[in-house]
Amino acid sequence: MQRRELIQLMAASGFIPMRSQAQTTGALKPGKPYAGTTINVLSVVAPQFSAHEAKLAEFEALTGIKVKYQYVPFPSMREKLTAELVAKTDQYDVLSAMDVWGPSLYNLFDPINDRLAEKKIDMTARYPHAHLRAARDQNGTGKNILGFPIRGHVQLMFYRKDIFAKLGLKPPETWQQMIEVGQQIQSKSDLSGVAMYYGKTAGQNLMIWFNYLWGMGSDLLDAKGQPMFNNAQGVAATQAYVDVLLKHKAAPAGSASFNEADAVNSVAQGKSAMVPVWWWRYSGLVDPKTSTLKPDQVGFAPLPSMPGKEATTYTNTWFYGINKSSKRKDATMEYLTWLTNPEVEKSVLLDRKLNEVVAVQTPNLIDGDVNLRFGGMHLFGAQALKGAKGTPLFAQWPQVSDILEASISEIITGKIDVKSALDAAASRVKRAMR
Amino acid sequence: MTSTSIPIPGYQPTLENRLWTFVQQALILLLISSIILPIFWMTITAFKWPRDVYSLNSAIWFEPTLTNMVTVFQHPWNLGNKILNSIAVASGAVALAIPMATLAAYAFSRYEFRLKKTIFLTVIASHVFPGAVVVLHYFLMI
Amino acid sequence: MKRIPAYVWLLAPALLFVAAMALFPLLYSLVLSFREWKLAQSDVPGQWVGLDNYWYLLTDDPELMESLWATLIFVGFDVALTVLAALCAALLLQKPSRMSTFTRILLILPFVMSPALIGISFRFFLNPEFGILQFLLSLVIPALDGRIWLADRWLSMTAVITSDIWHWAPYMTLVILGGLASIPKETQEAAQIDGASHWQVFKDVTFPQLKPVLGIVLVLKTVFALKAFDTIFTLSNGGPGTSTQTLAYFVYHTAFHYYDLGYAAAAAYLLTALLMICSFFYLRLIFKK
Numbered sequence: 001m002q003r004r005e006l007i008q009l010m011a012a013s014g015f016i017p018m019r020s021q022a023q024t025t026g027a028l029k030p031g032k033p034y035a036g037t038t039i040n041v042l043s044v045v046a047p048q049f050s051a052h053e054a055k056l057a058e059f060e061a062l063t064g065i066k067v068k069y070q071y072v073p074f075p076s077m078r079e080k081l082t083a084e085l086v087a088k089t090d091q092y093d094v095l096s097a098m099d100v101w102g103p104s105l106y107n108l109f110d111p112i113n114d115r116l117a118e119k120k121i122d123m124t125a126r127y128p129h130a131h132l133r134a135a136r137d138q139n140g141t142g143k144n145i146l147g148f149p150i151r152g153h154v155q156l157m158f159y160r161k162d163i164f165a166k167l168g169l170k171p172p173e174t175w176q177q178m179i180e181v182g183q184q185i186q187s188k189s190d191l192s193g194v195a196m197y198y199g200k201t202a203g204q205n206l207m208i209w210f211n212y213l214w215g216m217g218s219d220l221l222d223a224k225g226q227p228m229f230n231n232a233q234g235v236a237a238t239q240a241y242v243d244v245l246l247k248h249k250a251a252p253a254g255s256a257s258f259n260e261a262d263a264v265n266s267v268a269q270g271k272s273a274m275v276p277v278w279w280w281r282y283s284g285l286v287d288p289k290t291s292t293l294k295p296d297q298v299g300f301a302p303l304p305s306m307p308g309k310e311a312t313t314y315t316n317t318w319f320y321g322i323n324k325s326s327k328r329k330d331a332t333m334e335y336l337t338w339l340t341n342p343e344v345e346k347s348v349l350l351d352r353k354l355n356e357v358v359a360v361q362t363p364n365l366i367d368g369d370v371n372l373r374f375g376g377m378h379l380f381g382a383q384a385l386k387g388a389k390g391t392p393l394f395a396q397w398p399q400v401s402d403i404l405e406a407s408i409s410e411i412i413t414g415k416i417d418v419k420s421a422l423d424a425a426a427s428r429v430k431r432a433m434r
Numbered sequence: 435m436t437s438t439s440i441p442i443p444g445y446q447p448t449l450e451n452r453l454w455t456f457v458q459q460a461l462i463l464l465l466i467s468s469i470i471l472p473i474f475w476m477t478i479t480a481f482k483w484p485r486d487v488y489s490l491n492s493a494i495w496f497e498p499t500l501t502n503m504v505t506v507f508q509h510p511w512n513l514g515n516k517i518l519n520s521i522a523v524a525s526g527a528v529a530l531a532i533p534m535a536t537l538a539a540y541a542f543s544r545y546e547f548r549l550k551k552t553i554f555l556t557v558i559a560s561h562v563f564p565g566a567v568v569v570l571h572y573f574l575m576i
Numbered sequence: 577m578k579r580i581p582a583y584v585w586l587l588a589p590a591l592l593f594v595a596a597m598a599l600f601p602l603l604y605s606l607v608l609s610f611r612e613w614k615l616a617q618s619d620v621p622g623q624w625v626g627l628d629n630y631w632y633l634l635t636d637d638p639e640l641m642e643s644l645w646a647t648l649i650f651v652g653f654d655v656a657l658t659v660l661a662a663l664c665a666a667l668l669l670q671k672p673s674r675m676s677t678f679t680r681i682l683l684i685l686p687f688v689m690s691p692a693l694i695g696i697s698f699r700f701f702l703n704p705e706f707g708i709l710q711f712l713l714s715l716v717i718p719a720l721d722g723r724i725w726l727a728d729r730w731l732s733m734t735a736v737i738t739s740d741i742w743h744w745a746p747y748m749t750l751v752i753l754g755g756l757a758s759i760p761k762e763t764q765e766a767a768q769i770d771g772a773s774h775w776q777v778f779k780d781v782t783f784p785q786l787k788p789v790l791g792i793v794l795v796l797k798t799v800f801a802l803k804a805f806d807t808i809f810t811l812s813n814g815g816p817g818t819s820t821q822t823l824a825y826f827v828y829h830t831a832f833h834y835y836d837l838g839y840a841a842a843a844a845y846l847l848t849a850l851l852m853i854c855s856f857f858y859l860r861l862i863f864k865k
Contacts, residue, residue, distance in 0.1 A: 461668055462676065463675075466682060469685060469686055470682065475697070475701070487700075488706050489706050490705070490706045530593075534590040537586040537590065538591075541586035544583075557591070
């Protein structure tokens with residue numbers, strides 16, 4: 001991307017590039033007071049964290065603290081955290097948790113408000129609201145901060161730039177346009193339109209559904225905590241969501257059983273032309289080891305929205321918190337202070353050996369160098385985050401997510417209509433919330 | 435047709451019998467392939483690049499690689515450690531179980547005593563419970 | 577002091593081990609099923625609710641009813657087809673020949689593979705875009721062309737049952753082969769000399785003598801089918817909807833996705849009750865000898 005395009009994009013988005021502010025960074029304690037301690041980090045598998053691991057030597061030189069990482073793949077992470085919650089061991093000092101699991105795992109983390117004040121770190125200046133609420137207790141509204149957002153995602157629409165250019169198409173701005181563009185691609189080439197993912201796996205088929213639901217004005221629960229997703233707008237939203245495959249056939253037939261990885265693979269193998277997914281999937285789409293596509297074939301755009309509404313996104317945030325049972329909390333705070341310095345995140349983003357796009361900190365999202373490298377992706381992200389509703393946060397989320405994803409995967413078989421399925425799901429959710 | 439089949443008394447090499455033998459051998463071949471093919475598939479997948487795993491065109495003609503083998507022994511998968519753990523667990527389990535079971539089986543088969551049936555039932559019953567029921571407590575015990 | 581009989585010493589190690597490792601946790605889970613414990617709300621067991629968990633389970637939980645139905649279908653077809661396939665394979669392989677000896681060695685392979693691996697592999701084979709089975713089957717059976725296996729209730733159940741049959745039938749074949757080998761050859765030869773056809777020999781001579789072995793295979797397989805979890809989890813994840821969610825999956829999912837441990841313990845004991853019925857038949861068969 002050229003500098004001039006970048007400046008135009010920034011002007012359009014209303015963000016002014018800034019350098020990292022001194023107040024948002026924390027200082028490490030001088031004199032290596034914790035030299036010799038070893039800290040254990042329990043983290044989910046992600047290239048971003050491997051990149052952090054590569055910098056640990058630097059941290060050890062600064063403070064004398066050794067850090068060991070232990071990884072757990074995403075599907076098993078929740079179980080692992082549950083085990084830690086019940087066992088209350090001090091095996092790990094830093095634990096990573098996903099936003100939606102937070103409410104069921106609050107007892108695992110030690111609030112860090114005092115430590116933040118001591119280090120003079122201003123969390124609201126550093127992190128977008130949508131990401132910071134993941135680390136707050138009381139379902140995102142409480143005063144206690146339980147950790148540092150470390151990995152946050154926004155959704156983007158990835159598409160085949162070359163096919164679009166050849167057929168003279170533009171990336172869709174509304175969901176309806178997405179269907180039309182998809183159908184055009186299907187009639188003029190042998191690719192499928194948009195790879196959706198309706199299969200039942202860890203709540204993945206709900207990620208795009210939420211955008212439809214909110215776009216139509218409905219929501220998961222109403223103010224009294226009762227299910228409202230089966231009201232008229234909710235049914236219409238769900239109908240529109242599944243009709244991409246069922247009625248308009250703008251998605252490959254396999255979408256009915258795809259999970260997120262299958263859908264991304266569909267694009268990476270050149271079988272589909274679009275996929276609405278988390279931005280971190282970008283590296284998998286351009287890496288020759290996992291994809292048949294070249295970087296200049298992969299384009300991205302903000303997620304489509306309902307006509308007349310702003311582009312928004314469903315967010316997914318991970319935070320690193322201090323284990324309540326840890327015996328090395330001060331040393332752990334040192335590590336987290338160093339790790340969450342915006343400069344560290346920026347250096348990972350600019351590292352040419354990686355294609356890592358994940359960033360959670362506002363100063364980096366609107367940074368000029370970062371956006372030059374990634375063609376403005378982060379500005380899209382920052383824009384979408386401004387209006388993002390953020391994930392629903394409440395203790396019964398695991399149950400509700402399970403009920404809904406089963407519901408969607410049933411609707412997509414075509415054997416049950418949307419209203420009955422959602423009503424059945426609503427009565428199950430009511431039972432779960434009691 | 436089979437060179438080392440043992441002659442069965444009363445076997446006439448009529449057309450019907452020969453056809454039957456042929457069908458039987460075809461079925462055995464089907465059985466062999468239904469066992470071998472999935473295993474073969476799983477094995478060659480280990481030597482493919484991820485982009486070839488997900489593609490039907492590269493199903494048989496693909497560029498083989500050993501990087502998967504190397505990666506899985508490195509951090510964070512550490513397969514080497516995990517294999518050692520498995521060996522330890524399996525050896526321990528076998529070393530404990532076989533002697534205990536042999537002693538108990540000897541007792542059950544050689545002696546008569548009161549409560550024999552009850553005790554036998556108890557020992558067998560513990561094998562039959564679903565893992566979920568038993569493991570929940572281990573999980574909580576630790 | 578009376579001399580302690582020898583059998584007490586022989587039994588003691590096994591009994592102590594079973595008591596500590598199996599009985600104690602089972603009793604703990606039983607007690608837990610009478611309490612309420614939602615892990616999301618507290619990290620210690622909650623209050624006593626008596627039979628409430630069981631009451632809700634049996635009268636007010638549509639998901640459990642669906643699980644029971646799915647379990648019935650899964651276990652019914654799985655056991656019937658596995659034993660049938662194992663019996664046919666055993667009959668095929670009983671005549672010694674180079675090919676049958678080679679096959680017998682192969683038979684142990686599917687059994688030693690981890691069920692989770694089998695589930696994932698079959699999921700790959702049935703993937704709509706690059707699955708080899710998907711491709712081959714739609715060539716052979718045109719009706720299946722374009723159908724998404726894991727998005728259809730019945731195809732998904734078929735896939736789950738097939739992967740379990742693939743896992744167990746070869747091993748069961750070996751067991752039945754053992755049973756066949758213990759049938760005296762003279763009885764079969766006598767019938768053949770008397771002019772009986774292959775089918776009559778099987779029906780009237782072989783099968784009756786095979787009944788005890790078949791009985792044991794049936795009951796054991798039923799127990800394993802009721803406990804089957806790994807394959808279902810990795811292959812279809814209980815989906816689409818909840819159509820392949822068996823009782824074992826239901827227990828896991830209530831405990832580790834819903835974090836509702838008291839309720840899960842109650843459901844686990846329901847499953848246990850079913851298993852006890854099976855074991856009753858199993859033990860009767862063993863003790864008949």
